[in-house]
Amino acid sequence: MSTTSAFTEFVQPQMGRVLTALGLDVEYERAEGNTLYHRDDQGEQVPVLDLMGGYGSLILGHNHPEIVAHARELLDQNRAVHAQFSLRGEAGRLGAALSDVVRRETGIKEPYLATFGNSGAEAVESAVKHAELVRVRAAMALAEEVAAHVAAARDAVRRGAATVDPDAYRLPALQGQAAPAAGIEGLLAAVGAHNAAALATKPLFLALERSFHGKLVGSVQLTYNAGFRAPFQNLGTRVRFVPMDRPELLAEIAEDERVVLLDTELADGRVRVVERDFPAITAFLVEPVQGEGGIHALTAEQGRAIRLFCNKVGTALIIDEVQSGMGRCGAFLASSLIGLRGDYYTLSKSLGGGLAKVSAMLVRRSLYQGEFDLIHSSTFAMDDFSSSIARKVVEMLEADDGKVYRQVTERGERLVEMLADLKSAYPDVIEDIRGKGLFVGVQLREQGEARSMVLRGSAYTGALGYLLSGYLLRQERIRIAPTGSAGNVLRIQPSAYLTDEEIERLRGALDRLCRILRYEDTLHLVHPASDRTIPKPRAEIRDFRGAIEGYEQPAPRPVTGPVRKVAFVNHLITPAHLRQVDPALADLSDAALRSFVLGMDPVKKAAPYPGVRIDSPLGSAVEFALYPLMVGSEQMGGYLASGDVAGIRADVEERVQAAREDGCEVAGLGMYTSIVTNNCTSLNVPGIALTSGNALTVAMGVQAMEHGARDRGFAVGDATLAVVGAAGNIASVYSQLFAEQLSRIVLVGSRRDGSARRLRTTVHGIYQEAWARIVEGGELAGIPARLAEEPLIAKWLADGPSAEVPADADRGKEIAAYLEERYGQDPFLTVTQDTEALHKAQLVLCASNSPEPFLTGEHFAPDAVVCDIAVPNNAVPDLAARRPDLAYMLGGIVATPNGESLHPSARAFLEAGQLFACMAETALMGLAGIDRHYSYGNITRRQVIDIAALADAHGLRLADYKSAHSV
Ligand SMILES: Cc1ncc(COP(=O)(O)O)c(C=O)c1O
Structure with a gap:
């Protein structure tokens, strides 16, 4: 068994299949600097320019000789790696080094204490825990203070030394809960009830929209991408996401989220009730440069607004430098470049020098809670090997007065210059270039309007960047991936040692890629994702922009009611039909197209075709849209033969759900999609009428x-x-x-x-x-x-x-x-x-x-x-x-009432003005306002007769059957 398939079989089945589908199924066996090596199908070593840089963990490149030598030395010396519950010398020295660097760069006088961990998410979670400990402490202290004041007030009134100020009963926070007649006891009972509710408020965290802070139970709550977060949202943490570009919202949030405790004040023989701000917001988390969210840098002004907000409401600012720090942006802390100072910093990724798994959470010494030492720990944290490597990394970054930082800045500028050239040459393809230092994003324009189905489909599924990765790897030998939550942003995160020659290589590759996208020549993108033993039929990039003809629809007629949206779920009859939907694929053989379609099994959904308006002579109208699945009849037959239909049923159900979300009232299932769902009966999608179209x-x-x-x-x-x-x-x-x-x-x-x-x-x-x-x-x-x-x-x-x-x-x-x-x-x-x-x-x-x-x-x-x-x-x-x-x-085959036609590339066997009868039944349900399932499960003779009469009334008639000879 090859390692690739063992990975797919025993580790990540879905990911393994997706990597294979995209042509990214390689196993790297060696790495140095910005180069990774794998073997091709002939066993030859293939060098690949790695611009993904370990998801940002390789600012010093792969296997930097000095770090490797340092690691060797540590191993040769049989250093104590796991001597827990002892004075961890390496951790101590690393902590001191980190504190020094942060103070040097930010100008903050106060030292920072470090809590070490094993991953970025762990650092984030330890910051979250620590900040919550601080908040809870402050809340308890405040509650105790209030309790003492209340006791003193009660005592003074009982002794007759004080009376209740009449205004106290009118406090809005008490909402009429206490009346003067109830006296001091009534008042204090109302105060107590209010405070108990305030104390039970769940703490709130703030994070920026598009943020990424990790995927563990706690950190995933702070990660904006709902795909990662939503399944786990019941597990805790209350988080509010703040749009980065609207700092004015912060004042509103401060007001919205303000929680007060009621306190009593005793002065001049009067008991008054006053409001005390209760610490309800634990922390605000920010990435100075968002990575996974699409490379968005915080401006100095935004940073200032956030810092002021935190000061005002008394909440901690956690600056997540897991990816942006350690030199990535041209300084040890990216936040220092915009003058933003944090109460906490989280560091990881490049801190491990590409060899160690290590993270650090730094907190201002005056905030540090002593018992955190005990209540937060991990077996592997602070191990001497990782700590020593990390200290070596800090030393290398800081050497020669920050030479690496200057190098990152200079290399970054050079890289962005080249990318800006490309952007001006291809403004139709590249939308934006942004980032800081060597943390750069290339945002491609969405391909939702492309005529090529492959491009439109990849934009629809968010897979565009991944498809391009396959091309770049296989054709250009360059490794780039899109950002995790923005599939059209390619992120470029090379090491500080990026050479001019490497930048020029990237220029050539991206130039070709831009031409492929501009000309919609998807052959180059599909070939790497197909059977690569089949040679690529052509190397040059051709212009396919005019290859898919446009088409004129009859002018819509006036309607007497709403234009209902109906959907039809179809699939490829054979992979060869891809040539019809995407003419650039014409030169690929049937076998290559087949292997592409088979490989795409994990992501079958494709972009819907724009709706075709169909008008009934009776005055009603529908918008008929195709919701395709990229799966061939052969695969469908395979699912049926093996009985393994659960996956494809879920795919069909997803299409129907998508149609319903787009406002469709009816969904028809075409061809095999009705068979695999037992004529719609396996589907469970409320709120949409289904039909197999069989009647x-x-x-x-x-x-x-x-x-x-x-x-x-x-x-x-x-x-x-x-x-x-x-x-x-x-x-x-x-x-x-x-x-x-x-x-x-x-x-x-x-x-x-x-x-x-x-x-x-x-x-x-x-x-x-x-x-x-x-x-x-x-x-x-x-x-x-x-x-x-x-x-x-x-x-x-x-x-x-x-x-x-x-x-x-x-x-x-x-x-x-x-x-x-x-x-x-x-x-x-x-x-x-x-x-x-x-x-x-x-x-x-x-x-x-x-x-x-x-x-x-x-x-x-x-x-x-x-x-x-x-x-x-x-x-x-x-x-x-x-x-x-x-x-x-x-x-x-049915003729539409007024010659309405499917998009030419979606017609399969049909001609203009025609629909398959199952499609026509779907349209008819919309035209006739049938809002219940029609051909659902087995059909009857009666249904056939009724639908035939209805079709006739709405002008859907048999097409000239001879047209079948044109197949
Ligand atoms: C800003 C930020 N925080 C936290 C994390 C989580 O780090 P890890 O993947 O090591 O858990 C990441 C990872 O990409 C990150 O970019």
């Missing part, structure tokens, strides 16, 4: 075949119908409807288990409906007419409903048994598994849900009408060409 599919299929028979010059009533895949519900309803016109039907089942039994059910259903037609009366044709001549039926009719005859629901079964007994074999319905039987049929319905076509030119009678409603089709693709005598049609 109109049947109605249109019947009409198409009648049309075909007319064109071929034979009467449907004289024909034999063969139904392939007759065990299914749709085929069964089809057969029931045709049985009303003709009297010979061959039901062809598969050889799968249970098929024969289900074919019997189809037979019973046909006779059951025939009986219902007989009972309804009127003019009969087909099987009901023939049955009406049978003595059994005459007897049933003569008997009327009586206890002697079978229950009405069993009539179909009884008729089948009767016919077999009377004639030896059923004269109307033949059941078989042999497709040979098709030779005798003038009408053939193909409705098997086989994932592969299996009916060829050999199978059909001359001049037969073949309606293939199966998706994918049951007949081989070249059937129409090989057998021009056949009327081969894809049933269920």
